[in-house]
Amino acid sequence: MRIDVVTIFPSYLQPLREALLGRAIDRGLLEVAVHDLRDWTHDVHQAVDDSPYGGGPGMVMRPQVWGEALDDVLATPDLPARLVVPTPAGRPFTQATAHAWAAEERLVFACGRYEGIDERVLLDARARGITVDEVSIGDYVLVGGEVAVLVMVEAVARLLPGVLGNPRSAAEDSFSDGLLEGPSYTRPEVWRELAVPDVLRGGNHAAIARWRRDRALERTRDRRPDLLDALGPDALDAADRAA
Numbered sequence: 001m002r003i004d005v006v007t008i009f010p011s012y013l014q015p016l017r018e019a020l021l022g023r024a025i026d027r028g029l030l031e032v033a034v035h036d037l038r039d040w041t042h043d044v045h046q047a048v049d050d051s052p053y054g055g056g057p058g059m060v061m062r063p064q065v066w067g068e069a070l071d072d073v074l075a076t077p078d079l080p081a082r083l084v085v086p087t088p089a090g091r092p093f094t095q096a097t098a099h100a101w102a103a104e105e106r107l108v109f110a111c112g113r114y115e116g117i118d119e120r121v122l123l124d125a126r127a128r129g130i131t132v133d134e135v136s137i138g139d140y141v142l143v144g145g146e147v148a149v150l151v152m153v154e155a156v157a158r159l160l161p162g163v164l165g166n167p168r169s170a171a172e173d174s175f176s177d178g179l180l181e182g183p184s185y186t187r188p189e190v191w192r193e194l195a196v197p198d199v200l201r202g203g204n205h206a207a208i209a210r211w212r213r214d215r216a217l218e219r220t221r222d223r224r225p226d227l228l229d230a231l232g233p234d235a236l237d238a239a240d241r242a243a
């Protein structure tokens with residue numbers, strides 16, 4: 001997978017080259033290119049924003065600069081791309097989104113700042129047949145899209161074949177079966193008078209699986225009942241309902 005990010009703060013994306021993602025890049029599992037939006041300005045001040053039509057606080061990012069940048073970055077007809085714009089006004093980015101995007105050949109992220117990008121940039125891209133996703137990582141407002149890109153790229157890249165050491169990790173993630181993951185334990189057996197649950201030390205794999213499912217159901221009921229509602233009644237068997 002190739003990932004391009006257009007931003008006025010390229011150094012914000014440096015963490016993509018660290019740790020697991022950095023190793024995936026080194027191993028050729030992922031290609032990441034970060035572009036400085038100001039490279040497409042033509043004035044001495046390298047202006048990327050202007051005041052909003054209709055008044056209001058803050059500044060809006062100029063369509064000319066974004067238009068030229070995306071013309072160049074998206075100019076790869078042999079490699080169809082999905083243009084992703086992080087925004088608090090977007091559709092929710094979820095684990096299902098991450099799985100869907102992990103199947104893409106290329107993702108291009110446009111990092112807005114200030115009050116956002118002039119709407120005509122997205123209208124123009126869609127009119128040229130580009131798939132444009134405006135997505136939000138949560139119901140809060142960041143200063144710019146860069147941090148949201150870090151979140152989304154990590155969520156997607158870890159699903160790519162070969163990136164995680166053990167592919168079962170992704171298969172048994174929270175949300176993989178629609179539930180939150182239950183608690184985890186490691187050595188020692190007792191720590192500050194707190195013992196690891198006996199069932200996990202017993203070696204009965206069926207009992208362990210049942211215990212883990214019950215803890216996941218309890219945690220989901222407690223913290224995210226909306227996920228249970230989304231699963232629907234048929235997703236839970238009698239043992240689940242008894243948990």
Ligand SMILES: NC(=O)c1ccno1
Nearest residue numbers: 086087088136137142
């Ligand atoms: N909530 C978000 O995804 C976001 C993106 C930019 N600002 O907020």
